[in-house]
Amino acid sequence: MPDAAEFDPLEDGGADSTENRNPRRRRREAAPDDVGILITPEDRHDLDRLVLYDGARREIESALRAVLMRDQLEAVWRLSQIQPQSGRCILNFYGPPGTGKTRAALGIARRLGRPLYQVDYPAVISKYLGDTAKHIALAFRRATEESAVLFFDEADSLLSRRVAVGESCSTSINQNRNALMQELDRFGGVVITTTNLFGNYDPALLRRIARHIKFRLPNAAMREAILRAHLPNLERVDADLRAVAIEARGLSGGDLLNACLNAIHAGSTDPDPARWRVTATHLLDEIARIRAAKADHANGARRRRNRFPENLSN
Numbered sequence: 001m002p003d004a005a006e007f008d009p010l011e012d013g014g015a016d017s018t019e020n021r022n023p024r025r026r027r028r029e030a031a032p033d034d035v036g037i038l039i040t041p042e043d044r045h046d047l048d049r050l051v052l053y054d055g056a057r058r059e060i061e062s063a064l065r066a067v068l069m070r071d072q073l074e075a076v077w078r079l080s081q082i083q084p085q086s087g088r089c090i091l092n093f094y095g096p097p098g099t100g101k102t103r104a105a106l107g108i109a110r111r112l113g114r115p116l117y118q119v120d121y122p123a124v125i126s127k128y129l130g131d132t133a134k135h136i137a138l139a140f141r142r143a144t145e146e147s148a149v150l151f152f153d154e155a156d157s158l159l160s161r162r163v164a165v166g167e168s169c170s171t172s173i174n175q176n177r178n179a180l181m182q183e184l185d186r187f188g189g190v191v192i193t194t195t196n197l198f199g200n201y202d203p204a205l206l207r208r209i210a211r212h213i214k215f216r217l218p219n220a221a222m223r224e225a226i227l228r229a230h231l232p233n234l235e236r237v238d239a240d241l242r243a244v245a246i247e248a249r250g251l252s253g254g255d256l257l258n259a260c261l262n263a264i265h266a267g268s269t270d271p272d273p274a275r276w277r278v279t280a281t282h283l284l285d286e287i288a289r290i291r292a293a294k295a296d297h298a299n300g301a302r303r304r305r306n307r308f309p310e311n312l313s314n
Contacts, residue, residue: 035123035135038146041110050103051218051225051253059213060104063091064111066210067190085188090208094198095215098254101194102153104215108192109149117148121157133179140183147189155193159201177202184208217252220245226253230260231278236267239280248287259286 047060066073067089073079080086091108093101109116117139124135136158143150152158158180181204184191193209195201206212218226223245231237248256263282270276 032123032135032138034142035139036117036119036142038148039106039109039116039118041106041116045103045106045110047104047107047111049229050100050107051222051229052100052104053216053222056104056213056215059211060091060108063089063211064108067112085186087188087190088210089189090184090187090191090210091193092198092201092209092212093192093194093215094212095196096217096252097196098252099215099217100253101215105149105151105153105192105194108190109151112149112190114190115146115148116151117143117146118151118153121154125157130175132176136176136179136183140187143189143191144187149190149192150187152191152193154195156195156197156200159193159195159205177204181205181208217250218256220249222253223248223251223256226256227260227283230257231264236276237278239278239283244280244283244287247284251287251290255290259283259290262286262289 047057052060067087070079070086074086093104095101106116119139124132124139126132126135140150142148158176184205185208198212220242224241227241227245227248228234231241248259251259260278260283263278263286266282266286267278268276
């Protein structure tokens with residue numbers, strides 16, 4: 001007998017629903033009007049202001065050219081014979097957190113002159129069989145209506161591998177994967193997915209994605225550029241940013257943004273704003289705090305793995 005989360009007599013056409021018989025047992029979710037957030041990119045999201053490795057930047061520029069030059073490419077290469085969806089471009093950004101994946105998605109939307117439609121996972125995922133697939137279709141429909149770039153941030157929950165038949169909730173999970181793949185096949189716009197766990201993607205999805213672009217932690221020169229970008233008033237910075245960048249090895253761009261913000265706050269405590277300064281000590285102290293927090297997190301995760309080793313097989 002199906003459990004209450006998967007049983008829906010309304011979808012089978014039954015008039016005497018579980019909801020009518022026992023409202024406490026089954027409470028049907030109202031269909032959402034929207035399952036995402038429409039974001040208008042700003043000047044600060046310009047791709048030229050994003051610090052990236054040359055390879056990732058070339059891949060992004062090539063993808064943009066494929067969209068912006070579609071008419072010319074069609075005239076020469078007749079691309080419609082092999083890809084009927086005239087504006088289709090599906091990109092996957094993968095790599096560690098804080099390396100600029102979301103920021104790049106905003107930059108692409110801005111370059112294309114479109115809003116970004118960011119999918120809201122709590123609105124998409126439903127415990128009732130069939131509802132999540134409907135919400136996935138709604139996300140693609142809304143992106144089409146808004147002429148928006150469709151953005152799945154941290155897309156592992158929707159793009160992960162399908163589950164073997166017979167496992168718990170396999171019907172629901174596999175139905176959602178199939179619905180997503182069907183929508184990707186039909187969609188004629190730009191889709192961007194991001195993930196920190198690329199290895200979890202369903203292999204069947206890989207061929208549907210035009211480009212997989214790797215985002216890596218910045219090198220020393222890139223870290224210095226990121227520090228400069230995140231300290232807008234360099235006249236009030238008393239620090240050798242090249243030396244600070246060397247000390248910040250292993251940190252992401254997101255980490256460096258937090259370090260700069262906290263250093264600015266730490267350097268702005270004097271009653272007289274004219275004396276507000278950011279020093280190397282401020283920056284290095286914040287970098288040390290970020291390292292300590294990361295170490296504590298890693299140690300906690302290691303202890304959890306040691307305590308619950310059975311979870312590793314799930």
